[in-house]
Amino acid sequence: MGDSALVLGQRLSEWCGRAPALEEDIALANIALDLIGQTQLWLGLAAERGAGASADALAFHRDAWDFHNLLLVEQPNRDFAVTMMRQFLFDAWHFEALTALAAHEDADVSAIAQKSLKEVTYHRERSTDTVIALGDGTEESRARMQGALDRLWPYVGEMFITDADDLTDVAALRPSFEAHVHSTLDAATLIAPTSDFAHQGGKTGMRHTEHLGHMLAVMQSLPRSYPDATW
Template sequence: MSNPAYFEFLCRMGDNTLVLGHRVSEWCGHAPALEEDIALANTALDLIGQTQMWLGLAAEVEAAGRSADDLAMLRDAWDFRNALLVEQPNGDFGQTMMRQFLFDAWHLPMLEALQHSGETRVAEIAAKSVKEAAYHAERSGDTVIRLGDGTSESHRRMQAALDLLWPYVGEFFVADEVDTAMAEAGIAPDPASLRAAFDRRVTDVMAQATLVIPDSDFAHKGGKSGFRHSEHLGHMLTQMQWLQRAYPGASW
């Protein structure tokens, strides 16, 4: 197991929560109800807190003098290693919650497995994050059910959201050389081993939501390699990194 592979894995975990956390935070002050506004803000804070731990450890492993803040705020879009699902635009409230649920359905079993990582620091971060992820999965699943099995309009929107986002889930379960190195080192599970738990949760929730899961998904090539520029991610980073880039090294 090489340090570059370990660093890459940690960036993937941290970038997923960072990008999704920022996306969710965009609802602050704009959600359809006060309760949802607060809940989404809390979800975003949870995800950013997890980011601090993952990218903080990544910076230590890299040992190049960078901090978690540097990794978050000073990398360009092509250097991010997040799954493509998490950077998709919010769309309407239903699309946001469908994106959240599909992520949560993967994130929870991933963290549960990482609690048994051979790397103590990874296991500790997973143990701190898994309770938050369990709550996120329960809440997003319940919301998908309520909207899917709600009015004809909410049902239509949730089915459209599922159809739009489903193609992105395959990326979570396809291994590359980094995933193989992490599995062989006992640091992280084989991505394919998480698919059964994901499918069980998704199948149960979609059945209760009266939504039809598309026939198949596919893994978007290049998502894990990072050697792609996403227009969605680029626009998001322009907003997220503006202050640091406008005033380099600024501190409070």
């Protein structure tokens, strides 16, 4: 949970000062900040439980192969259509995952999920509205959104493959995820592809692509260059 929030937060921060409109620039930056705040909570808890020295150490001092984020979130921004479709698919999954974790028997996990869910409810609402507006917009915007959906859909299946590290049965989240996603795509006049990553492999063996390694090199350059610095 922490790694996915961290990687997507970093990806969204790459839009700062570059988004197609000032409102979008501010919105993407705020969502990135929300995700980094959630990262602090998840990685802070992991550090308390013995996974590392601190949240910062887990974020900045691990190599790409030690991260456990969803493959979807490390995909490059490319253009605004890809960025928003990636956000929408993640938000739809994130909302369901946090809803399940909010009822987790571990009090710390439940508290983080409940707090994060308040932010992610807005994230999902906003990305849903954007997908509908662009999909059901001009011929150009629809073509770009359909292209983004076709590019990113192969990463959807991985989000629902449960392994021993998951805090909940993520496979059970798929019906609710699909109900929201498909109703949104219908409203956006977009067509969902028929196959996904679940049919091509599992969670292991296909993560940590060159995309993540390059992104981490940028994100970690300062703390790795000055490991004793404080700010």
